[in-house]
Amino acid sequence: CYERLLAAGKPKKVALVACMRKLLITLNAIARTKTPWRSDFGST
Numbered sequence: 001c002y003e004r005l006l007a008a009g010k011p012k013k014v015a016l017v018a019c020m021r022k023l024l025i026t027l028n029a030i031a032r033t034k035t036p037w038r039s040d041f042g043s044t
Contacts, residue, residue: 001022005015030037 001019002015005018006012010018
């Protein structure tokens with residue numbers, strides 16, 4: 001996520017916040033549906 005955004009020309013802070021938001025949304029969905037964490041999820 002972070003490296004891809006940096007390669008696209010995004011500033012470091014913008015890329016960091018975007019990745020933090022993506023992780024937060026994923027964690028919220030996991031907590032809401034009570035599914036276990038999968039480390040391979042979304043690794044593409």
